[in-house]
Amino acid sequence: MALVVQKYGGSSVQSAERIKRVAERIVETKRQGHDVVVVVSAMGDTTDDLLQLAADVSPAPHPREMDMLLTAGERISNALVAMAIHALGAEARSFTGSQAGVITTQSHGKAKIIDVTPGRVRTALDEGSIVLVAGFQGVSQDSKDVTTLGRGGSDTTAVALAAALNADVCEIYTDVDGVYSADPRIVPNARKLDNISFEEMLEMAAAGAKVLMLRCVEYARRYNTPIHVRSSYSNKPGTIVSGSMEDIPVEDAILTGVAHDRSEAKVTVVGIPDAPGFAAQVFRAVADAEINIDMVLQNVSKVETGKTDITFTLPRSDGPKAVEYLTKLQDKIGFSQVLYDDHIGKLSLIGAGMRSHPGVTATFCEALANAGVNIELISTSEIRISVLCRDTELDKAVAAVHQAFQLGGDQEAVVYAGSGI
Amino acid sequence: MALVVQKYGGSSVQSAERIKRVAERIVETKRQGHDVVVVVSAMGDTTDDLLQLAADVSPAPHPREMDMLLTAGERISNALVAMAIHALGAEARSFTGSQAGVITTQSHGKAKIIDVTPGRVRTALDEGSIVLVAGFQGVSQDSKDVTTLGRGGSDTTAVALAAALNADVCEIYTDVDGVYSADPRIVPNARKLDNISFEEMLEMAAAGAKVLMLRCVEYARRYNTPIHVRSSYSNKPGTIVSGSMEDIPVEDAILTGVAHDRSEAKVTVVGIPDAPGFAAQVFRAVADAEINIDMVLQNVSKVETGKTDITFTLPRSDGPKAVEYLTKLQDKIGFSQVLYDDHIGKLSLIGAGMRSHPGVTATFCEALANAGVNIELISTSEIRISVLCRDTELDKAVAAVHQAFQLGGDQEAVVYAGSGI
Structure with a gap:
């Protein structure tokens, strides 16, 4: 039995149909005997819609309130995935970033994770529940305000949780099959990589490969947490990011x-x-x-x-x-x-x-x-x-x-x- | 200088335009020298949209997750109103029910308020800020889960905060001018009441008058908190609910x-x-x-x-x-x-x-x-x-x-x- 952290991006949960498919995959992992922690991004266009609303009411929305606003997106998607898991007969509990113990700096819109204290996550796992954690968000250490982690935040949440829980692997589900030797839209015979070291992935991300954000890879390297980048539309193995060059x-x-x-x-x-x-x-x-x-x-x-x-x-x-x-x-x-x-x-x-x-x-x-x-x-x-x-x-x-x-x-x-x- | 709690319903904040109008009214109250706490419901159809999403992913959505889902609605509207207030040059800070100290029973979907400990609200007021509190929601005393208060919950949040803060008045803004002697859609010459006692209002609410929910009036009577029911579309005085029969x-x-x-x-x-x-x-x-x-x-x-x-x-x-x-x-x-x-x-x-x-x-x-x-x-x-x-x-x-x-x-x-x- 392993402890698996899974992260699903916004396009993987952009409709009720896709949410149900994601729930099936999660429950399947649980039924294989693993403990499962899931981090879900906001549904499809939710974040863009919220940004538009903010722009409609204010020319320069206050950063603290912007974080309060945007974090609603992950709250919605995580609750929906939890419901879909329940509908399949498994137990699930969703937590906000704050509830899951994601402690960050005060820097609204681009907060950095200082610490993860996943006490409630651990308890829920011990009680046999699948745990959902809203990605991209945390709570500031000093003022206890809601913060967001900025771009790639949900990936970082997943890796940080995996590190704090000493998970066996952090699976990042995306809309591609893994990390490629080049962008397949430009190079049709680009090869999917089976393995890549942290350092190489860091360089790839820094050089513009969008499949993983730089900060998420940095976090994974620091805590030596293996990442499995794979497709949410297939069961094929993806790319394992692990180990030192x-x-x-x-x-x-x-x-x-x-x-x-x-x-x-x-x-x-x-x-x-x-x-x-x-x-x-x-x-x-x-x-x-x-x-x-x-x-x-x-x-x-x-x-x-x-x-x-x-x-x-x-x-x-x-x-x-x-x-x-x-x-x-x-x-x-x-x-x-x-x-x-x-x-x-x-x-x-x-x-x-x-x-x-x-x-x-x-x-x-x-x-x-x-x-x-x-x-x-x-x-x-x-x-x-x-x-x-x-x-x-x-x-x-x-x-x-x-x-x-x-x-x-x-x-x-x-x-x-x-x-x- | 008074301490005023204002509550705005979903139709008052259903668009960016209306949010800006509500913000103007709030800032005007602040500029008159009052301390202002505002409770805002979810925007227009948000709650219905979220309920539909829940129905799409699960035949019987889990109550805990339903509360996690629905509370996103008030989070969004409160953050937007706070931004709109900032855009008018005033300070504003929004809090979730949990952050505002709204402690409830564990009963998801119809939790009862046990206690209100508005320490953060009070601090923000003392610092000169307008305070927004997400209505309809709280945090359960034992499990620290997010809860919702059920129908009329935002009115109840407003009255409970007014009581806990010992506010001078709780203004409930709605889409009618006050409490009427009958439904004006049925009786065109129905008269707007200037005053009504708590007991009479209780009986009116229990008998089907929808302008105020029963539990909110019960709360106001228990703590002797005057309610001013008035229109968010005009500056006319509405109906004061206060005093004993x-x-x-x-x-x-x-x-x-x-x-x-x-x-x-x-x-x-x-x-x-x-x-x-x-x-x-x-x-x-x-x-x-x-x-x-x-x-x-x-x-x-x-x-x-x-x-x-x-x-x-x-x-x-x-x-x-x-x-x-x-x-x-x-x-x-x-x-x-x-x-x-x-x-x-x-x-x-x-x-x-x-x-x-x-x-x-x-x-x-x-x-x-x-x-x-x-x-x-x-x-x-x-x-x-x-x-x-x-x-x-x-x-x-x-x-x-x-x-x-x-x-x-x-x-x-x-x-x-x-x-x-």
């Missing part, structure tokens, strides 16, 4: 996949003095605007001017704000210009094998060159190469790299309608 | 109004032994079915048989269940027949003046006779006369009695679309 024998290490990201923009601060402290001022300005930056590059300065250029990428939605903050500081920091480009795409090749296989970068660049894709910027980590190119050339670039490293499988990947790979 | 000088005591009720059915148990314990068996059977009964009548028995008939009224929706329970016990109790009639209407005349003005019953019966209405059953209390008649004759009966006692005013009552008088 360090445990993969060098001989077996391979390249894992190609991720891409269309959501970023690029900012270049031109002509900044190449002396200590100037780059720091740039990034402090961006941090003050509460913007997370992704890639950062500074190339060697031109000797004759003593000036250099710094380029970074950031979420496209934050671009205008970053430019505004930086422009205000132009005279103080003393750079000559801010360039902004929101027509970029990012492509990343990920794999633990990169460390031990020479020539990966060469093959990578050749593949792009042969496909006629111009590389605008290169950045690497130990197990990742990322480049920026024109967004219009991104699909072509992904297919070329995937092909060059022979990452594909024998069969066409299954892509469900509306899948958010 | 005993305080009304006999000379001033008058007849208050005519209430009617179409929601009941009538059960007659025929030929029951007229000896101690048999009636008790009948009512135990009905109580075991968890049915609340309203009027009870037993007339003198026929001497020759030693048998009597017992008639009672009950909610029409519970009728079939009551008949089923009684029929099962026919042989055991030893009655000859159960009659069931769901085409009845109930009419009640209420007023403290009934005690001191002889001839009220005579005038009452004459009025009905002149209107050609046959009385099927009469029951009285100290300040009420109720009769049953055919449901098809109810409107005519109400108008006749209202006219006979000259309860009308000079002007036509204002009736808003969709009003639930």
Whole structure:
């Protein structure tokens, strides 16, 4: 008998029919003799509908009240799944994030989990009940206000509960069959991965693979909680995210996949003095605007001017704000210009094998060159190469790299309608 | 400076526009220098929509989960009203029933308030904030589960909070201008009452006047909390429910109004032994079915048989269940027949003046006779006369009695679309 945490996304519970199907799967797991804890996201469009209501009553809804509002969505879906489980003759009890002991920071809309004290969850499990926990939400440690965890919050709730309960596995049900070597909508023969290490999955998520959010993988790695990413529409095994890259024998290490990201923009601060402290001022300005930056590059300065250029990428939605903050500081920091480009795409090749296989970068660049894709910027980590190119050339670039490293499988990947790979 | 509790019903907050209007009224009250606590029902059709979802996933939704589901409705409306208040530049904080300290029994779907410990509400008021509390909901004392208070729950939440906070008044905003001498849709010249005692209001509510629920009036009477029933569409004063009937000088005591009720059915148990314990068996059977009964009548028995008939009224929706329970016990109790009639209407005349003005019953019966209405059953209390008649004759009966006692005013009552008088 194992303790299994299952998480179902919004599309898996978007109608009464789907809720009943999810309930059947949950009850089946329970009848196999396992203890089951389930985390459910809000139904389909509920969150969007609530956001619209908020926008209708206020130009800038108060964050505390926004959290109170949005958490209603998971409350509804979890109660409905619990009812559907009851209708199948099994016991189920739903808990809010607060009731389940999900303690967070005070930061409304993007709270971080501080601790999970699942006393009531454990008691309900011991009494033979299936337990449902509303994802995406918690209660702040100091003020006891309702908080939300922000994007990917329900996945994080599931992993955090799995860690706190010392669960055997955290199953993340989604609308794809697992983690793929590339987006199957771009690369039809993309291969489903059977296993991937935490580090590789982290790099994939950071590089734009949407199947798992970065913070959820970080949480799983920290507590060494295996994640099983699988489809809620089939019983096929999905992808197991577990173990450290360090445990993969060098001989077996391979390249894992190609991720891409269309959501970023690029900012270049031109002509900044190449002396200590100037780059720091740039990034402090961006941090003050509460913007997370992704890639950062500074190339060697031109000797004759003593000036250099710094380029970074950031979420496209934050671009205008970053430019505004930086422009205000132009005279103080003393750079000559801010360039902004929101027509970029990012492509990343990920794999633990990169460390031990020479020539990966060469093959990578050749593949792009042969496909006629111009590389605008290169950045690497130990197990990742990322480049920026024109967004219009991104699909072509992904297919070329995937092909060059022979990452594909024998069969066409299954892509469900509306899948958010 | 006063402490005012305001309650707004579902139709008052059924759209973003109406929410903004409600917010304006709340902020206006605050700016007049008062402390304001607001209880809001779920938006318009939200509760019905959630009930439909529950029915779609389960033939008999689990009561605990039903409460978890339904309480999402008030959470949404309260958060939206708080946002709308913020947008007007005032401070507002919304609390769930649990956060506001509404402690209830464990009885899901029809929990009773045991205690209100509004520590967080008081703190927020002291900090200058307008406080919103989700109506209709609480948390059970023992299991700490989310509960709902059943029909009229939000009114009861408002009155209970007003009592616990020792508020100066509890304003119940509704879609009518106040408590009327009769339903204005039936009696166009029905008069809006300026004042009514708790006892009279109790009798009105028990007799079918829908403007306030019985339990809310009971609560207000017990804690002597004045209720101001008024329209959310105008600034006109409504009806003040306060004070004991005993305080009304006999000379001033008058007849208050005519209430009617179409929601009941009538059960007659025929030929029951007229000896101690048999009636008790009948009512135990009905109580075991968890049915609340309203009027009870037993007339003198026929001497020759030693048998009597017992008639009672009950909610029409519970009728079939009551008949089923009684029929099962026919042989055991030893009655000859159960009659069931769901085409009845109930009419009640209420007023403290009934005690001191002889001839009220005579005038009452004459009025009905002149209107050609046959009385099927009469029951009285100290300040009420109720009769049953055919449901098809109810409107005519109400108008006749209202006219006979000259309860009308000079002007036509204002009736808003969709009003639930």
